[in-house]
Amino acid sequence: MVDGYCLSDLVKVPRATRVMVRKLCELGWLFRKVRGYISESMDRFPAEDVGTVGQAFCAALQDELLEYYKLLAVLEAQAMNPIPLVSESAGSGNYLSLRRLSVWFAEPMVKMRLMAVLVDKCRVLRGGAMAGAIHLHAQHGDLLVHEFMKRLLRRVCSPLFEMVRSWVLEGELEDIFAEFFVVGHPVKAESLWRDGYRLHSGMLPSFISQSLAQRILRTGKSINFLRVCCDDRGWADAATEAATAAGTSTRRGSLGYGETDALETLVIEAAKRIDKHLLDVIYKRYKFREHCLAIKRYLLLGQGDFVQYLMDIVGPELSEPANTISSFKLAGLLESAIRSSNAQYDDPDILDRLRVKLMPHGTGDRGWDVFSLEYDARVPLDTLFTESVMARYLKIFNFLWKLRRVEHALIGAWKAMKPNCITSNSFTKLQHAVKLQLLSTLRRCQVLWDEMNHFVTNLQYYIMFEVLEVSWSNFSNEMEAAKDLDDLLAAHEKYLHSIFEKSLLGERSQSLFKSLFVLFDLILRFRSHADRLYEGIRELQARTMESSLSSRDKKKSSRQTNDMHTKPGSWLSDGRKALTQRAGEFLRNMEQELDATANEYTSLLEVFLAQLPVQQHVDLKFLLFRLDFTEFYTRLRPSV
Numbered sequence: 001m002v003d004g005y006c007l008s009d010l011v012k013v014p015r016a017t018r019v020m021v022r023k024l025c026e027l028g029w030l031f032r033k034v035r036g037y038i039s040e041s042m043d044r045f046p047a048e049d050v051g052t053v054g055q056a057f058c059a060a061l062q063d064e065l066l067e068y069y070k071l072l073a074v075l076e077a078q079a080m081n082p083i084p085l086v087s088e089s090a091g092s093g094n095y096l097s098l099r100r101l102s103v104w105f106a107e108p109m110v111k112m113r114l115m116a117v118l119v120d121k122c123r124v125l126r127g128g129a130m131a132g133a134i135h136l137h138a139q140h141g142d143l144l145v146h147e148f149m150k151r152l153l154r155r156v157c158s159p160l161f162e163m164v165r166s167w168v169l170e171g172e173l174e175d176i177f178a179e180f181f182v183v184g185h186p187v188k189a190e191s192l193w194r195d196g197y198r199l200h201s202g203m204l205p206s207f208i209s210q211s212l213a214q215r216i217l218r219t220g221k222s223i224n225f226l227r228v229c230c231d232d233r234g235w236a237d238a239a240t241e242a243a244t245a246a247g248t249s250t251r252r253g254s255l256g257y258g259e260t261d262a263l264e265t266l267v268i269e270a271a272k273r274i275d276k277h278l279l280d281v282i283y284k285r286y287k288f289r290e291h292c293l294a295i296k297r298y299l300l301l302g303q304g305d306f307v308q309y310l311m312d313i314v315g316p317e318l319s320e321p322a323n324t325i326s327s328f329k330l331a332g333l334l335e336s337a338i339r340s341s342n343a344q345y346d347d348p349d350i351l352d353r354l355r356v357k358l359m360p361h362g363t364g365d366r367g368w369d370v371f372s373l374e375y376d377a378r379v380p381l382d383t384l385f386t387e388s389v390m391a392r393y394l395k396i397f398n399f400l401w402k403l404r405r406v407e408h409a410l411i412g413a414w415k416a417m418k419p420n421c422i423t424s425n426s427f428t429k430l431q432h433a434v435k436l437q438l439l440s441t442l443r444r445c446q447v448l449w450d451e452m453n454h455f456v457t458n459l460q461y462y463i464m465f466e467v468l469e470v471s472w473s474n475f476s477n478e479m480e481a482a483k484d485l486d487d488l489l490a491a492h493e494k495y496l497h498s499i500f501e502k503s504l505l506g507e508r509s510q511s512l513f514k515s516l517f518v519l520f521d522l523i524l525r526f527r528s529h530a531d532r533l534y535e536g537i538r539e540l541q542a543r544t545m546e547s548s549l550s551s552r553d554k555k556k557s558s559r560q561t562n563d564m565h566t567k568p569g570s571w572l573s574d575g576r577k578a579l580t581q582r583a584g585e586f587l588r589n590m591e592q593e594l595d596a597t598a599n600e601y602t603s604l605l606e607v608f609l610a611q612l613p614v615q616q617h618v619d620l621k622f623l624l625f626r627l628d629f630t631e632f633y634t635r636l637r638p639s640v
Contacts, residue, residue: 127179171223
């Protein structure tokens with residue numbers, strides 16, 4: 001027999017005796033295997049290959065072998081007694097026979113077999129994986145086996161439970177030999193919460209559930225986040241209160257295998273108090289809600305007076321080529337916008353975090369294309385406002401800034417239109433055909449402006465109220481309901497995702513987003529056409545008034561006309577007839593440009609509206625209702 005003991009064939013004994021001897025020798029073979037494992041583990045180098053759980057396992061096995069040694073001593077003493085003869089009374093006396101020996105070895109045989117199985121199973125395992133493997137063998141209906149395994153597991157799991165206690169009450173990762181199911185990584189402070197610690201599923205023992213392990217992980221993370229990122233020590237009191245509430249001592253060795261309910265109670269109490277303390281620090285000391293509101297007001301353009309004033313004063317600067325713009329000058333203009341609006345009453349710490357940022361630019365870009373605002377989120381808020389999160393805020397800002405720029409352009413066009421409507425009676429001296437052409441061109445421009453203004457106004461209302469305000473309201477409610485930092489992170493992520501999806505910035509709305517930006521560019525071109533039209537009308541108005549004055553004061557008018565002749569391209573250079581001719585030509589050209597713009601706008605708007613009904617997000621379908629609530633576009637374009 002290989003790796004075992006048996007009687008030699010040369011020994012002549014009955015078959016029954018040979019079988020009994022073989023069974024008894026199995027105990028020695030098992031003993032040798034267990035003792036060999038203990039010796040091998042204790043002599044193994046380096047110690048990381050064994051670990052504290054492995055050492056505890058070896059110590060528990062050694063204690064069981066000591067009990068076996070005691071039994072052997074008793075049996076050896078009995079073996080010295082002579083076996084009585086058949087004629088003598090064999091019912092009494094302390095002597096040993098093979099049958100009596102088999103009875104004595106019945107219980108040790110069960111334990112030794114079990115220890116040998118565990119040795120084979122745990123030879124390549126360590127830490128929590130070893131404890132979990134041993135635990136699986138404890139699920140046994142035999143009371144003897146169950147009690148033996150429970151006693152063994154108390155010793156084996158003692159280091160593991162001590163690691164749990166130290167982690168959830170002190171935030172200390174006392175895992176020298178990498179045996180714990182929580183693993184730490186060296187990271188920067190802003191990445192501590194997300195990347196600093198994680199669960200090692202291979203080291204998670206089966207008697208600790210996944211949900212409990214996640215709670216254990218988060219509790220220790222919260223302590224370390226408070227200690228490292230928030231420079232806070234209030235968690236120590238919360239941990240002490242949690243241990244008291246759970247009825248668990250903070251001293252070592254107060255938890256053990258079989259006390260999973262006590263462990264869960266301790267973790268729940270610690271998590272509840274430490275997470276509450278962490279949220280209090282985030283909300284009160286670091287004013288997370290106030291900073292979220294500041295980002296909404298400035299980066300999401302919710303502070304109307306500030307945005308309007310900022311756009312007014314930076315407009316001339318941003319109309320210049322991007323490579324000629326000074327970020328220092330823009331920073332000064334930002335400061336002026338703050339001082340001239342209600343933003344001046346905000347917390348100085350919030351205003352100090354608001355900065356001007358110029359994005360990378362290419363050839364032909366204007367200041368409007370590269371200007372943006374950024375918000376400086378410092379530790380510990382940068383855990384929530386990470387670089388990727390702020391990049392998404394920047395993308396939302398660029399979209400809203402373009403929308404506000406288009407609105408600002410339409411308002412500027414309206415300011416140019418209104419005075420000309422009031423003073424239109426000054427063109428009575430023009431020919432009737434020119435006056436009709438002028439009125440037609442003005443009406444064409446006004447109608448096109450109305451269409452564009454209707455679209456931009458309703459789109460802006462949808463973005464500012466249906467998207468931003470509704471998302472903020474939901475986010476505020478979820479902030480109130482958050483029980484830990486993970487809940488807060490999830491709520492903030494949901495808030496950002498909601499804005500992205502509803503405002504056409506999501507991956508599924510890219511074609512719609514591109515169509516919208518083409519519309520924006522067309523509206524900005526319309527503004528330049530309108531400006532050129534009304535500049536020409538103002539010049540025509542001025543020349544007409546000069547022509548009227550010439551009939552009253554010919555000399556004075558002559559001097560003025562001579563002065564005008566010095567200006568190349570003047571409409572009075574060739575007199576009244578040339579004025580009328582050039583006015584008609586100018587108005588025809590402008591009307592053609594406006595017609596081309598109107599046709600292009602109608603075509604692009606039809607493409608944009610046609611995509612709204614097929615969008616997956618229900619709010620984007622509501623946008624179609626807002627834009628076409630009178631079914632004006634539906635009647636004109638049944639395909640929409």
